[in-house]
Amino acid sequence: MLVNTHKLIFGLIVLFGWNVARAQEVWTLKQCIDTAQVHNKTLRINRNNISISEQRKKEAQANLIPKVTANTDYKYFMELPTQLMPMNALNPQAPEGQFRDLQFGVPHNINANVQLAMPLYNPQIYGAIQSTQIAKELTELHFQKSAEQVLFDITTLYYNAQIILHHLAFLDSNIANTGKLLKNMELLKDQLLAKGSDVSKVKLQAEQLNTQRQNVNYKLIQVLNALKLNMGISFEQNISVVSEIQQKVSLESNTRNILDLKIIQKQNQLLHSDLKTLNQSRFLPSLNLIASYGTTGFGYDKTPNDFLKFYPIGFAGLQLTYPLFNGTVTQRKINQKKLEISNNELQAQLIGDKNKMETENALRQRTIAQQTVINTENQITLAQSIYEQTILQQKQGTAILTDVLLADNALREAQQNYLSAVIDYLKADLELKKLAGTIKN
Incomplete structure (x- = not known):
């Protein structure tokens, strides 16, 4: 002391x-x-x-808490998407291997949905x-x-x-x-x-x-x-x-x-x-639970056949992701x-x-x-x-x-x-x- x-x-x-x-x-x-x-x-x-x-x-x-998102989009197609269709799909007499280009859809497209994603593991x-x-x-x-x-x-x-x-x-x-x-x-x-x-x-x-x-x-x-x-x-x-x-x-x-x-x-x-x-x-x-519910709208603005119609769409499912190779980054x-x-x-x-x-x-x-x-x-x-x-x-x-x-x-x-x-x-x-x-x- x-x-x-x-x-x-x-x-x-x-x-x-x-x-x-x-x-x-x-x-x-x-x-x-x-x-x-x-x-x-x-x-x-x-x-x-x-x-x-x-x-x-x-x-x-x-x-770990579910994530909910709301999404919407509008698209106006100046040129509609083109698909190739086999000619024998409409005419069985047509030779196989010949196609015809067709444009499908309408110029106005509207999508709106609510999505849920929840990690299970x-x-x-x-x-x-x-x-x-x-x-x-x-x-x-x-x-x-x-x-x-x-x-x-x-x-x-x-x-x-x-x-x-x-x-x-x-x-x-x-x-x-x-x-x-x-x-x-x-x-x-x-x-x-x-x-x-x-x-x-x-x-x-x-x-x-x-x-x-x-x-x-x-x-x-x-x-x-x-x-x-x-x-x-x-x-x-x-x-x-x-x-x-x-x-x-x-x-x-x-x-x-x-x-x-x-x-x-x-x-x-x-x-x-x-x-x-x-x-x-x-x-x-990784395992995730995913779900989505929404609507899809199609519109046509040429008279006298103009219209705007909506159709519901929804799904639920599981998403499994497994890493195969990421360039040895993890290693x-x-x-x-x-x-x-x-x-x-x-x-x-x-x-x-x-x-x-x-x-x-x-x-x-x-x-x-x-x-x-x-x-x-x-x-x-x-x-x-x-x-x-x-x-x-x-x-x-x-x-x-x-x-x-x-x-x-x-x-x-x-x-x-x-x-x-x-x-x-x-x-x-x-x-x-x-x-x-x-x-x-």
């Missing part, structure tokens, strides 16, 4: 002279995550993608239904992946903001110490016990600390704006974060539960479903799917190996960082004690300004090392949670 931050830091944070902090609302990490679950635009896009995949599944299922339709179901599950996994990434980003930004707050607290402590030192040096100068250059050195250090604080404060604003962006809230809203860092040790789980591996496995199912559909479409026929698609499945299986192995390596590295880094946090916290206490003793010795005349500045630099270096160790710990612990698939907890 992360060692508690030095008590001095917390006292300074409580008295933090950050003017706008009073007007800001302090958000917990859980509040930031809960807000992002609702307002983050990336998550909203992925929710829409889930709805799209659901509609695609229903679209595939809708292919179609391997491509059933394969598409299965594939869209798997694709929907894959989209849901991608949503979980994006939600995990948003949670990771928000947590990282939140930790960064907390670290910056601690950095500002350290700077405020150093600025206060430098202010006291400056007063002492000015008093000693008035008593002719210190040189003007000594006062100038302390003033320079005070100005450098104030400049550094301004830069760090600007960095905090940038991090908070990035946090607002990921949360999906307005940039005008003033927020702050809880200053105290509380971190529990991660509980590692089976690495096979990580979302990356689940996504690869679901993609593998989708590829096998597509391959199955292709194989079935090669050897299995080429099958070969492609087999190669894609091979790549998918290799990628699954690669992800497993990479996750194992990164987990071991993160565990080692977190252990080292945890011990470093303890060591640097003790170093801060020791450096603070040395600084206070050096200030006292300087007042007593047994230490010079250089000793004070060296002690001050040592204190600031210990503070920076502590913050770096905390950052390394939090980064390693968060990465470990992400690798183990427990970050959402």
